[in-house]
Each structure stands twice: as C-alpha cells, then as structure tokens.
Amino acid sequence: MTLLDKDGVQLTVDDTVATVTLTNPAKRNAQSPALWRALAEAGKRVPGTVRVVVLRAEGKSFSAGLDRQAFTPEGFDGEPSFLDMARGSDSELDATIAGYQEAFTWWRRNDIVSIAAVQGHAVGAGFQLALACDLRVCADDAQFAMRETSLGLVPDLTGTHPLVGLVGYARALEICATGRFVHADEAERTGLANLVVPAAELDGAVQDLAAALLAAPRDAVIETKALLRGAVGRTYEEQRAAERGAQARRLRDLAGQAD
Template identity: 35%
Template sequence: MTFKTLGYELADGIATVIINRPEKNNAISMEMRADFRALADELYGDEAARVVVFTGTGKTFCVGADVATFETDWNTPVFRANTRLLTNFFNDLEALEKPLIAAINGTCVGGGLELALACDLRIAARSARFGLPENNLGLIPGIGGCSRLVKLVGFGRAKELVLTGEIISAEDAHRYGLVGRVVEDDALMTEARGLAERLGAKAPQALGIAKRVLQSCVSADLQTARTIESFGQSILIKTTDHREGVKAFREKRRPTFEGR
C-alpha cells in the first residue's frame, strides 16, 4: 500500500512506518491524517504484519501538528474533526493486537510524542528530544497525551512536562520512564528491528491478549482486571500455538508460532 506522507515497508513480518515530511520536520498535515486513517485499516487487516515499527525521516521523529497551517486549515470545526480523527487513530493503535515500537530518531514533541505514547515500546536515539509544548499555543496535549503520560511516568512527572512544556533529553526521558532504552543514533534501527524480530517470533495471540490484559490493569478495577486476565488465559490454553510452545519446550527447540 502507498501513502502520500508515510513510507510503508513490510518484510519478515515487520511493518515499518516512516513519517515522511522532512521539509516540514515531519509535521502532521491534513494529508497525513488521511494516511493515518488508511494505515490503521492496513494494520488491522494485514495478518502478515506481526510487529509495527514507527520512525521518522531525517533528524526528526515528528513535531506534531503543522502549526503553519492553523490559520488556514484549522478553523474550529475542522480542528475538532481532525482532533477526533487523530484521537481515534491513536486509540486504534493502542488497541491493535500487535506490538508497536516507536524508534524515535530525533525531535519528538507535541502530537509526535502523543503518537509515541500510543505505542507499546519506545527506543530513543541519543540525540532525540522530547516535550509537550502545546501550552505555548494556548492548548494542551489533547489527543490522549495527558492520560497516557500519567500512566507511563506518574502524576508528578506528567504535571512537570505538561505545565512547563520543557524539552528534555533522551537521557532524561529514559530516567522519567518515558522511553525504555537509549541507543547511539546509528544503532537505532538495528536495535528496533532486533526487538521487532524477537517479538515477531512470539505467539501473536498471546501478545495481543497480553496487551489487553495489561491495559485493563490501568483502566479497570482490580477484580475486573483479574477476570480479564483469567479469561485471556482460558482462550490461549486452547490454541495451537500453546500446544506448539509446549511441544517445542519438550523437544528443546524454538517454537514456530502460526497465530492459531
């Protein structure tokens, strides 16, 4: 599938999505919103894509909305409609039963950071910078950024980042728990692909249900989360992949999971 503002590559079960507006620091345009919507449909429908990696072209991951277009393309009805579109896209990413990795190659601010927050795992290049400076525009991180940030780094850190709008280094992002690891710039995609390959070798249904269960642990009460956990296990124990995993363990070999 081809997009106007995104690169898309699928190889060995890994879908790599490349945010591709380098002339605008990979800012999110109207066209990119349409591409995001089509991308969600592609990711949900393509069983060959077991893991998804997001990254950006050049030295920027994504700077969020294209502020230069606010006065022309962002009148209030359009702004609200596009906020809903992005919110739905990020929610769809979070609900996707496939692991999502953000390989953050450079500046990652505003809506770009909100995109990274919707991913499951985040790896940062050492030169990457992070922030939520929306209050400099009289706005807030309004497409899931506040809620996801609180869950990830805690209330105090989230308040500090949102209220100050400060831009922080990759090392500070790692210290805050915003990213899982920091690597040298030239090792970023090698690290991301290596992680994607390891995840791609896991049982797909188990990964998908694990995502749902973990999400319930932060969005539901304890008893409900435990019920979802038990229900998920009762589904997985009947799968072909579970039987393959047990058989491979006994035979001292690597399992071959088929997603069944």
C-alpha cells in the same frame, strides 16, 4: 512491499512486520490534517498477518509537531482553519478533533505491538505520536516536549492518557505545563523510553526488539497485551478474573492443538 505512499506517510510490509515512515524531513516531519488522514489510512491497510508495526521518521527529527501553517488565519488549503473550527458548533468541533485523533488510536490495537523509533525532536503532536505506540526506542539525541499549553491549547491527540500512565500525574503535569524538553536519558529513567541507544544503532535496536516480540506465539502476546492494557481500569479482583479467563483460553487453544 509498499502499500501506501502519500502526504508524508509511507507504509511498507515485510512478512509480519509493517513499517510506517514519516517522509518529509525537509519540514522535520511536521504534521497536518492530510498527514493524519494518511496515518489513519495506513492503520486500515496493515494486513492481518502483521504482528509488529514500526513507526520511524526520515531525517534528523522524528516530528517537530504541528505544521506552523495551522496557526495562520488561512490554515491549510482545503482544511478548516483554527478560527473556522472555533466558530463551528460544539458537535462539529468535536467531530473534527475526533477525526484528527484517528491517526493516533490504532497503534494500541491488541493484534499488533507498535514501536516508535525516535530520533531528534518529538514535539507536541510528534510527542503524542510517539506516545501512541506501545513501545519507544530512542536515539541518544531524542528530545520530547509538549508545547500545546504554551500556545494556549491542550494536548488533544490522545497523548495525555499514556503520558500519565508512563510517568505519573505530577511529572506529566510538569512536562505539559512547562513545555520543557525531556532528553533521552530522562526519558529512559522515567519510563518514557524503553531503550536509549546511540543514533547510529537506532534501526538495529528496533529490529532486535521486533525479533524478540515475534519469538513468542502470537495469540499469547495478544492476550497478554489485552490483560496489561485493561489492568489500570480494573480492580485487583477484576484483574485476577481477567487473568483466569485469558489463561483458560490459552490452555484450551494449546490443548486443541495437541489433539
């Protein structure tokens, strides 16, 4: 069932699995504010029955990053150009960027597990979109790069937090400051990729992972995801307490089901 198909984004749902597809392979799925709004809308349209969300892209590249039109003086039709944004007030600029970020935030909701299926180039905003997901399955031709710094900018689409969490501060700084490509083998070795497979096997590997995630009871997965997401911000003792609270909820729920 197709719930959304606009501005280079398609959302389909098959029972408990939703698939978000980037559908502009002719431009290597380059991103724009319109695409970001469509991604944010897709997040709002995902039914509550969905447990796994797969993010995939048509064509040879996952996403080549921000559409180069953004760097022209006129920018995109009907959108503020970078120059217009820079000339606005601090609050206006902050609100504009926050609006763009909404396309990248909902993938980590506790009620779903999101999987990015990455092939070819995932550059800049494309890299950050892959980082927005909980898990990444990559084709062996995948190449990640964070090019914002080389353009005089910073990664601002929520990618810095997960990147540091996955590879550590020093490697994250080196990747971002140099803008170099991280190939699939390094991505798997450093934890950026959960799995690397031949390109022809990418869809099948994602389907297998989704099936494995669906095998466990939903509420147990939700509680586990919440525990793990919050672990970095808690002390050891706080995490122990969080584990106890989550387990108590699970035990009471299971006992209620047995009555």
